[in-house]
Amino acid sequence: xxxTINGKVESLDVSTVLDVLKAKDIDPQLVAVxxxxxxxxxxxxxxxxLKENDKLEFLFFMGGGA
Amino acid sequence: MSFxxxxxxxxxRHILLPEVGGKGQKKLSQAKVFVxxxxxxxxxxxxxxxxxxxxxxxxxxxxxxxxxxLQRQVLHHxxxxxxxxxxxxxxxxxxxxPDVQVNTYEERLTAHNAREIIRQYDVVIDGVDNFPAKFLIxxxxxxENTPLVHGGILRFEGRxxxxxxxxxxxxxxxxxxxxxxxxxxxxxEAGIIGVVAGIIGTIQATEAIKLILxxxxxxxxxxLDFDARTTTFREIxxxxxxxxxxxxxxxxxxxxxxxxxxxxxxx
Numbered sequence: 001x002x003x004t005i006n007g008k009v010e011s012l013d014v015s016t017v018l019d020v021l022k023a024k025d026i027d028p029q030l031v032a033v034x035x036x037x038x039x040x041x042x043x044x045x046x047x048x049x050l051k052e053n054d055k056l057e058f059l060f061f062m063g064g065g066a
Numbered sequence: 067m068s069f070x071x072x073x074x075x076x077x078x079r080h081i082l083l084p085e086v087g088g089k090g091q092k093k094l095s096q097a098k099v100f101v102x103x104x105x106x107x108x109x110x111x112x113x114x115x116x117x118x119x120x121x122x123x124x125x126x127x128x129x130x131x132x133x134x135x136l137q138r139q140v141l142h143h144x145x146x147x148x149x150x151x152x153x154x155x156x157x158x159x160x161x162x163x164p165d166v167q168v169n170t171y172e173e174r175l176t177a178h179n180a181r182e183i184i185r186q187y188d189v190v191i192d193g194v195d196n197f198p199a200k201f202l203i204x205x206x207x208x209x210e211n212t213p214l215v216h217g218g219i220l221r222f223e224g225r226x227x228x229x230x231x232x233x234x235x236x237x238x239x240x241x242x243x244x245x246x247x248x249x250x251x252x253x254x255e256a257g258i259i260g261v262v263a264g265i266i267g268t269i270q271a272t273e274a275i276k277l278i279l280x281x282x283x284x285x286x287x288x289x290l291d292f293d294a295r296t297t298t299f300r301e302i303x304x305x306x307x308x309x310x311x312x313x314x315x316x317x318x319x320x321x322x323x324x325x326x327x328x329x330x331x332x333x
Contacts, residue, residue: 007300030249032240039240039307057302059289061245062218062225064253066105066129066139066195 004055018046020056032059073165077119085281091119095165097278100124100187102175102203104151106258107193107217109141110267111274116159116166118275123159124187126171127151138260175199177322180206189274192216193267195253197244198325204229204237205322208312215273215285217266220251222259222294224266226285227304228273232313234286239307239314244325262294 002011005020014020017040021028033040034057040048050056069077069091080086080094097120101108104127112123129151131142139151146154152170159168171183175194184190184206192203192214200216207214207229214229216237229236269290276282289302312319 027249030245032242034302034304037303037305039304041309042242059240059302061197061241061250062220062223063197063200063245063250064195064219064258065107065193065200065217066103066135066253 001050001052003050004053006056006058015049016046017048017050017056020050021045026058030061033057034059073119076163076165080118086279090279090281093278094119094275095121097189098122098124098187099189099191099274099278100126100184101191101193102126102199103193103195104139104141104155105129105135105193105195106138106219106253106260106263107267107270108191109139109155110264111191111193111271112155112159113141113162114268114271115274116163116168118271119163119165120274120278121165122167122169122187124169124171124183125152125155126173126175126183127155128172128174138258138263140264175202175206177202177324180322181210184210184212187212189277190214191270191274192218193270197250200237201244201325202322205312205319207231208236209320209322213277213284215270215277217270219258219262219266220253221256222262224262224292224294226266226269226273226290226292227288228277228285230277230284230286234284235304235306236310236313238312238319239310240289240304242311259294262292265292265294 036055077091080091099115099120101112104125131146131149131151131154133147141155141158152172156168156170190207190212208231211231216227218225273285289304291300308314
């Protein structure tokens with residue numbers, strides 16, 4: 001299905017948020033996920049179904065400052 | 067308090083702005099901003115806030131200046147290597163603007179001292195380099211009802227978000243807990259393009275000035291991500307998370323947590 005991930009349109013064969021993370025080889029511990037501006041709890045990544053044209057934001061930890 | 071001739075000249079380009087004026091400049095001169103970390107972000111933030119005539123700047127850092135800091139920590143100069151960062155920074159800020167009172171804290175911010183210090187300030191700036199401290203600052207600011215300007219930098223990227231407690235999303239609304247120790251690289255491990263610290267730090271200083279003057283729209287409920295490689299800013303809309311353990315309706319966090327300190331980015 002077609003999804004917008006961090007502002008870029010992509011076509012992926014996935015059904016849940018966790019599928020997208022797996023497809024992109026992203027460790028779920030290292031990212032906060034927003035689907036259509038709704039934050040998804042870590043424990044719900046595998047049960048959150050996606051639909052055509054959903055907008056996903058993967059927010060990675062950025063810890064530097066010094 | 068009224069301004070001297072010299073002060074009117076010094077701040078004339080601010081005073082000219084209808085949104086600032088003499089009244090706004092007075093607000094700045096009465097404001098107190100607490101900058102956590104006198105490093106990559108803390109230096110540009112404190113330098114610009116000092117130039118702007120912020121009345122009191124609090125600076126906390128327990129480190130000494132290292133030669134590897136000088137590529138981005140613009141308040142520290144070559145002869146400062148080995149000196150306390152807070153003292154080095156205080157000297158430069160006051161050389162730039164003697165009107166500014168600089169309070170220095172040569173220690174780490176901890177669950178023990180955070181609330182007591184933050185309570186004395188109007189706005190807090192996150193310029194720290196590790197997650198336990200970022201969560202501690204977020205939590206302490208929420209509990210003290212003090213606005214916070216969050217910042218983060220790594221490699222070619224940076225991020226800013228303003229947090230107004232009880233009004234906008236907090237750091238924990240997005241990131242529930244610090245990542246496991248050692249899995250997210252630090253600047254020391256992964257590098258940082260020095261100028262990114264300047265870009266993000268000056269945005270943080272801008273946000274602090276806007277909060278003090280109550281002008282424009284703060285960067286709340288928006289995460290601003292910057293990528294220097296493409297010179298692009300991306301704004302990600304965020305909102306308060308009903309399941310946030312700190313600011314949600316069923317919050318469970320009512321006191322500060324000292325997470326195990328990972329090895330700090332030795333700046």
